[in-house]
Amino acid sequence: MSTLGFSTRQLHAGDEHDGPHRPRATPIHLTAGFVFDDFDQAHSRFAGTDDGFSYTRVGNPTNAAAERRIADLESGTGALLVSTGQAAVATTILALVNTGDHVLSSSSIYEGTRELLRDDLARLGVAVDFVSDPNDSAAWAAGIRPNTRLVFAESIPNPKNDVLDIAALAGIAHRNGVPLVVDNTLATPYLLRPIEHGADIVIHSASKFLAGHGTVLGGVIVDAGSFPWVAHAAAYPQLAETRGPDGRTVVERSPHTAFLEFARRVAMRYGPAPSPLNAFLILQGIETLSLRVQRQSDSALHLAQWLERHPHVESVDYSGLASSPHHALAERYLPRGYGGVLAVTVRGGTAGARAFTNALRVFTRMTHLGDVRSLVLHPATTTHVLRDADELAAGGIGPGLLRLSIGLEDLPDLIADLDQALTAAAQASEPVPAQVPERALAAV
């Protein structure tokens, strides 16, 4: 399908019209498992000599249709659909590391992923280092160790909207024999396809722009099929030594997609399978991805420019603004638009942010992104509540910073809503200290 345009492929890529009824829409195969015709077919499904379906935890036709479509849109060779974005991150990392290994990550990433890397991998004996400026090539190169098994970054991290130089980081990772994993949730394949710039594995929280309507959670892992697993087999013994029922190892069976095969056949044991109903809703969301993301990006740029001029606004973080330190990279990597998420810092610190948030009527107060509805969140007291003051400052997350995810509402309505909320923020009197619990469970 690669010769067709993006909007055509988001409707047709991976379509199959099998079966006697040939439904036009992808059927929802809501079933735990699939009937084996006979004794021998059951064996061949488990032995992998017949590629039919057996049990929905490891494969389902509806999930497979979503996998084919997303792999096509991301220019990958295959994909694995899982239950959430966090499941995609965890499954990818757990498929690539062993105790004693090392992961090098940007620190400018989704806070839930940062906590997983920092706390949970340490518990499993996997060391993690963070690079604080994702575009500091020297820091990346210096941070890679002989036991580094993956380099992790996000194409457009929120809330600061820094843009990753994917080609530069891929070059550093590959010179050191390490795959580059990129979380492309905020950009979506409509705006940016990291594989075309050298990434080896692309991850999404499909709960966000891909599904698009705030109804389901989902995650996806896309394999570029380009990392030379055979050449680096000693570093990934799970791929080089794990044998299938036919006696061959994962790299022998699938030299180019060994990671994805291992993730599907082994890491799915951890149980992150999605419901076929959710896969259907993600597929349906993808059918309008380009239209939604173009409109959200256009509206976000307009609002960022309007907010930047507003007297009650201290600053705006959006790579589409000429004033952004990431604008040059954004122009290179994001020619269609700069994404639907921006950050605005209102005057008045936490008190201003509180009054602003509470005054909004069209924006929904919610921890989510990429919805058709516009959303607002105060990261310092929610997603980043586990960070101490120094860490918040290092991440550029001030007390007056709010994350806005722009939806599909009419622009004049969004502007009017923001305007009256900024007036409320300016009128907020005495600053009230934020009620931050000593220890919360995790970012959501």
Ligand SMILES: Cc1ncc(COP(=O)(O)O)c(C=O)c1O
């Ligand atoms: C960039 C990014 N990656 C991953 C996740 C986790 O996705 P999910 O909420 O689907 O588990 C999120 C959630 O906000 C995210 O923003």
